[in-house]
Amino acid sequence: MDIRAQVSMVFHLDKCIGCHTCSIACKNIWTDRKGTEYMWWNNVETKPGTGYPTTWEDQDKYKGGWVKDGDRLRLRLQGRTEGLGNIFFNPNLPTIDDYYEPWTYQYDELFNAPEGDDQPTARPISLITGKPMDIEAGPNWDDDLGGSPIYASNDVNLEKLTEHEREQLNEVERLVFFYLPRICNHCLNPSCVAACPSGAIYKRGEDGIVLISQEKCRAWRMCVSGCPYKKTYYNWATGKSEKCILCYPRLETGQAPACFHSCVGRIRYLGLLLYDADRIQETALADEADLVMAQRRIIQDPFDPLVIHAAKANGITDQQIAAAQNSPSYKFVKKWGIALPLHPEFRTLPMLFYVPPMLPVLGKMKDGIYDSSAVEGMGQMLNSLEKARIPVRYMASLFSAGNEEIIREVYRKNIAVRLFKRAQRVKDISAAEAQEALEIGKTTAEEAEAIFNLTSLPTMEERFVIPAFAREEAIEQSLDPYTHKPAAGFGYREAPARRW
Amino acid sequence: MTGDQSSGHCKRRHFLRIAFRRVPLAYVVAAAAFAMIPAYVTGAAQADQGSTVFATKCAACHTIGKGKSVGPDLKGITTTEDPGWLARWIAAPSALVKAGDPTAMRLVKQYPLQMPDLGLSSGDVDAVLAYVAQQSGSARAHVKGPLAPVAAPPPGDAGVGRELFVGGARFHNGGPPCMSCHSISGIGALGGGTLGPDLTDAYRKYGGDAGLASFLTSVPTPTMSAVWSKQPMTPQEIANLTGFVKEGAVSERPLGAIGKLALLAVIALVIIVLIGALYWRRRLLGVRIPLVARANMLFNRKYARRS
The missing domain is CATH 3.30.70.20 (Alpha-Beta Plaits)
Incomplete structure (x- = not known):
């Protein structure tokens, strides 16, 4: 080990x-x-x-x-x-x-353009050639x-x-x-x-x-x-x-x-x-x-x-x-x-x-209005996974190398947490139904509560648990600290540059 | 010197005065003569060193009193030219030519081959000037004279010379074939190396049989002497090479050879490009642009059908 x-x-x-x-x-x-x-x-x-x-x-x-x-x-x-x-x-x-x-814009033209009939525009300038360009794609x-x-x-x-x-x-x-x-x-x-x-x-x-x-x-x-x-x-x-x-x-x-x-x-x-x-x-x-x-x-x-x-x-x-x-x-x-x-x-x-x-959002449009009454009874909600509008297979292709069962398990647990909290807060689902959901999701009330807390209400300290980095001890494993100390720090680092 | 400084000083001057008064003049003359002996000895040694330098570095192209060879006859040069200029010229001719020195420019125009930088130390320069001065002044110059080059070279075989040039035959003392650094017409379309000058016109430039022979014996240029000083060519090899260079003596390369070389270069380029295109035939040629083009084509086709 x-x-x-x-x-x-x-x-x-x-x-x-x-x-x-x-x-x-x-x-x-x-x-x-x-x-x-x-x-x-x-x-x-x-x-x-x-x-x-x-x-x-x-x-x-x-x-x-x-x-x-x-x-x-x-x-x-x-x-x-x-x-x-x-x-x-x-x-x-x-x-x-x-x-x-990559590109930027000629922002100067917005301020320095001569007076005219049209609004001045800032033309896109390629950051590679430095010349005006037509934007064909971006990072998103x-x-x-x-x-x-x-x-x-x-x-x-x-x-x-x-x-x-x-x-x-x-x-x-x-x-x-x-x-x-x-x-x-x-x-x-x-x-x-x-x-x-x-x-x-x-x-x-x-x-x-x-x-x-x-x-x-x-x-x-x-x-x-x-x-x-x-x-x-x-x-x-x-x-x-x-x-x-x-x-x-x-x-x-x-x-x-x-x-x-x-x-x-x-x-x-x-x-x-x-x-x-x-x-x-x-x-x-x-x-x-x-x-x-x-x-x-x-x-x-x-x-x-x-x-x-x-x-x-x-x-x-x-x-x-x-x-x-x-x-x-x-x-x-x-x-x-x-x-x-x-x-x-x-x-x-x-x-x-x-x-x-958790796509899709549970709900549907009725006469152009978001209709929460469409969610009736737990059976339909539990079934929402199988009726999910984004296919499980798509998620499996992204997150589980094609294993759909793993994706289903994750969703069942997440749905269970939602139903459990809904029964608690909104109270339109019975405790028995919530319990059934927890069983189907292979989880417990405590776990559902913990998942809910870390998902919805976490503090900064709960989201980022960063240990003290014992850099000096890490250095010690490969190098004598007294060799490392004068060899690092002020004046020794070089900016990356072509050197050949 | 532990005593009082000023009193010590006075005492020393007093002593000197007494000494001058007491030592006879004859002694002084004798001492001066004795002191001159080392100077005389040094002069002789310098001329000796100069003779060696002249033989190895200069005699290839110059004589003293025997007429023009590749370069000018140096007899009396030390009296006709400014010694300071001579020293600078011998130390680094290229520097003077670069600086546009008028005498240097005249020499470059007058003689076919610019004098190479020989890499001589200032001691060597002084020595060789002393030697030239000595040889110019004395009758012995004609008796002793510079070394071998003027001796009639043995007859050379151009065929063997060609083999030596292209590396088909080995040099007796080792040493690389000429082709590794030099090119010449008549050794195939690809020619030879380009480190040294093209030797197509060398026979004329270097002063014929005698000039080439003395050049190859003494090997005065720094690049060549680094290679050849420890493994000199034999006189027979030199004669063979001279014969080969003479045979190929044309003023420039024939056009046909250049055309052949150009053709070979183009064929080689095509072959290299083809190999690359084949080896990397499955390279990534961009993803987004073809994807967008394909999607647009499909969309346009669909749209055209509907309308």
């Missing part, structure tokens, strides 16, 4: 309102530099939709992630020999058009189903749906969609790390944050192709690749990452997980249908004395163990089992989990 700590994230999609505040917070802190204009370390996508970059989930095109090859994993991108052949020309890179051509071009005949209908996850389901969804699309905010998943088995020929990408030992060394990066861009979530980006100005750093400077000082901190809907949770590193390969090799369960199994119980003992032997501090015991991620992912990894079939073991949205 090789217990390690991982900072893990949970996004509660039912609460996301798609305001992009997270993206802007991130942009303003990290990617407002030259060469990073097109990067969105945090972005919010509308589902159904093609996302950013366009159809990033389609690994037949982008070649990201791992493939199970017998009892071994191999990169979908390339093997060693192929990698050598492709080292000076990586054939699997997204073009800038697959992201979008299909936001709120914009251009859905082109974008939403090309969602990769729709391929698994039957013709009937597709037609159904097509009708539904006029009413229903949901948002999918994405950051780097800080995977347990990251394929970007495996794809890098320079060994520039690493996973921090003490918290599992995946980082790209700006000194070692040599611009091969294999990580850009290798990451199935397309969350590493190439900075054309510095000639280095960059990615979400989970705001580690903020984490180290006890603050939540900027996108978490600024989230308006408070959908984001962050906490430690303890996992068994010996079982990473076994987990990543699990059968597709079993991937989600395998990922739950690798996460260890932070209250188990054996686990605590092994964690301490690995240098995990008491504060970290306490944080893991108090972690909202542990509760959502393992204890309650209602948060699921995004596209586990890429086999990178992502450490960002999503609570799937």
